[in-house]
Amino acid sequence: MNCKNKRTLFATLACVVGLICLQSAAAQSAAPLTSKELVTLVYQLPKHPELRDELVADIRKRGISFPLTDGMRSLVATKSGNDSLLRRTLEEAERRRVNPTVSTLPPEAEANELLERARAATLAAADAMPDFIVKQLIKRSRAYGNTNNWQPQDNLTIAVAYRANAGEQYKVLAVNGVPRAQETTQKRDYSKDVDPGTTSSGVEYISAVADVFKTQSDTKFKLVDTDLIQGRHTLVFEYEVSRDLSQLTLRAGEAEPAVVGSRGRIWIDRELNRVLRFEQIATEVPPDYPIRAASTLIDYEWIAISENKFLLPTHSEILLTNVGRGVTVQSRNEIRFRGYQKFGAELKVIDEIDEKDFPPEKPEKP
Structure with a gap:
């Protein structure tokens, strides 16, 4: 056998061995x-x-x-x-x-059909929200730097009156279990009635989810997984909204509001076509803005109001990272929604925040 034939044979054997190795690696990775x-x-x-x-x-x-x-x-x-x-x-x-x-993940066409049904159902629900009142039990905590070493700040009990044609009105009922004076009035922003910290914005009820589904947001969706939420089988989609088309606005003290982009995940009930869990993470935040990071996670359940059932939040968590005077402060609000009632009923301080309303601390990354 001459040298040329030997080189050809060795080259062929090397290719075969390489192909076998690649196939083995591919099989292992799969x-x-x-x-x-x-x-x-x-x-x-x-x-x-x-x-x-x-x-x-x-x-x-x-x-x-x-x-x-x-x-x-x-x-x-x-x-x-x-x-x-x-x-x-x-x-x-x-x-x-x-x-x-x-x-098992469904075919892409089937997932897209569910997504479109959820879009239609969510936008229709946003236009048919009931008028209601609810009590928010808010456990606020903070950490310094980026440590996630949370220290309790305070516990708030807030009455929320929601009307479809007027939005939300808030009234501070109690701070750390101590009732506030009866003359405390309802207002759209209760931040000045409590110590400085993160306060609710009302987006939990449906508006944030609806914004993601609006055609003008041009949201990019990607099916990534399945999951079980409240015993319901769901499909999990990641999504992204660019800043120039976003409705998400950050507000920090006296600073001008900043419109930012968003990304996150939605969990859609495969049978009922509704979002049972919603995650929103701020993106494209201006580098010099006091709020450097913001995220929200909301769980929804079916709630009966006046003999009709509506999908409303029962729990949410808001995480913010603020930078001021060179100091980084993280804040966390864990919110429980209790006692949904038809609008017009009177909310009283019946049971203040109790440890049973908030599970033991288990630090968890979003």
Whole structure:
């Protein structure tokens, strides 16, 4: 065999070996994650938190090959800082492992049909909101720097009167369980009636979700996962709205309001076509604005008012990061909505904020 033929043979063998290696690597990357692989990846998170998104994408793509034990849940929570996105992705991967039919992503066309039904249902609901009153139980806390080392600030009890043609009116009922004077009036902004800190804006009820679905927002949606919310099977979509088309506005003290972009996720009930959970994260925030980061997470449930049921918020969490005079301060509002009633009823301080209204502290990344 001459040198030329030998070189050709070696080149052919090298190509074959390379192809086999590539096929083996591809097969391995497509196979479900093993517990050993997951543990290896999770141990990298404390030093490299930016790897979380890659890990989430890998779990969604490959799934898991092992039962998700309490020990594994605890390890993931510890190494990820109790990251909610990673936790929910793992739980759904476990449901998909046990019952692939229920938790399999639908074809793109089917997902888009659900998205359009949810758009129509949400915009219709926004135009048919009932007039109601509700009590907000707000637990405010703050942390310095970017530590997430939350320290209690205060507990507020706020009466909210909502009318479709007038928006929200707020009245401070109590601070730290101490009732406020009866002459306290309702107003659109109660921030001056309490110590400085984050206050509610009213977007929780439906307006923020509706804005995302409006055609003028030109929202970009992407199906990413399935999930179980309140026992309901949902599809999870990521979304993004550019700043120039956004309705999201940040307000910080005496500073001028700033319009920002947004991104986040929505969880849509596969049968009822409604959003059961909504996440909104501010993007394109002006670099010199006092608020540097802002996010909201809202859970919705069906509430009966005057013998009719409406999808209304029952819990929300607002996170803000402010910078002033060189000091970074994080603030968190955890809000429980209690006692929805038909508009016109009188809200009284019946049960002030109790620890049963707020679960034990479990620091969780949005």
